Amino acid sequence: DQQVKQNSPSLSVQEGRISILNCDYTNSMFDYFLWYKKYPAEGPTFLISISSIKDKNEDGRFTVFLNKSAKHLSLHIVPSQPGDSAVYFCAASPSTSGTYKYIFGTGTRLKVLA
Amino acid sequence: ETGVTQTPRHLVMGMTNKKSLKCEQHLGHNAMYWYKQSAKKPLELMFVYSLEERVENNSVPSRFSPECPNSSHLFLHLHTLQPEDSALYLCASSHGTGTEAFFGQGTRLTVV
Numbered sequence: 001d002q003q004v005k006q007n008s009p010s011l012s013v014q015e016g017r018i019s020i021l022n023c024d025y026t027n028s029m030f031d032y033f034l035w036y037k038k039y040p041a042e043g044p045t046f047l048i049s050i051s052s053i054k055d056k057n058e059d060g061r062f063t064v065f066l067n068k069s070a071k072h073l074s075l076h077i078v079p080s081q082p083g084d085s086a087v088y089f090c091a092a093s094p095s096t097s098g099t100y101k102y103i104f105g106t107g108t109r110l111k112v113l114a
Numbered sequence: 115e116t117g118v119t120q121t122p123r124h125l126v127m128g129m130t131n132k133k134s135l136k137c138e139q140h141l142g143h144n145a146m147y148w149y150k151q152s153a154k155k156p157l158e159l160m161f162v163y164s165l166e167e168r169v170e171n172n173s174v175p176s177r178f179s180p181e182c183p184n185s186s187h188l189f190l191h192l193h194t195l196q197p198e199d200s201a202l203y204l205c206a207s208s209h210g211t212g213t214e215a216f217f218g219q220g221t222r223l224t225v226v
Contacts, residue, residue, distance in 0.1 A: 043217035095212035104157040
């Protein structure tokens with residue numbers, strides 16, 4: 001039973017446009033959410049996170065939105081650049097339960113076209 | 115440069131071999147993790163250590179044996195693996211809960 005889902009396996013966006021990556025979760029205990037970027041043959045690199053007490057967090061070109069009632073989060077990249085082409089993973093954690101656990105989605109492959 | 119270093123980067127082993135994967139973190143974190151990434155699957159959490167004590171064991175077969183001698187080092191001992199165990203094995207560390215985890219580059223394991 002997958003608790004974190006990324007339903008779009010791939011996404012293509014023109015350079016300069018907005019990339020929107022989506023993620024859904026099922027476990028109401030999750031209260032901390034993260035996005036990672038992964039290039040081939042490398043480990044995931046942390047991008048941005050959000051706590052459930054917020055609905056938006058911004059860091060440069062990256063913004064994460066959280067809709068707790070819908071159990072949905074999204075990552076917006078504006079403007080998209082060719083170097084953003086990678087696989088993006090959404091992850092969730094039940095941090096206030098005291099357990100050390102990050103549950104990942106299957107990833108979305110983003111391709112930014114020059 | 116990563117604060118989490120994994121060795122080796124690539125490993126090919128036979129089903130009767132015994133090998134170990136090593137992970138070292140230089141970030142002063144107190145929790146360390148082993149994840150497995152197989153093709154077309156999400157990253158699967160295998161083991162978690164907090165302050166050198168195992169706090170999570172996600173129904174992993176006994177042919178995988180973790181060891182955490184101190185808060186900076188984590189090992190994954192492998193013995194009598196199966197071809198389906200071939201995957202990318204990722205180590206991560208974090209400073210408590212509610213913070214981001216940092217990953218190493220991974221070990222690409224092939225079991226023949």
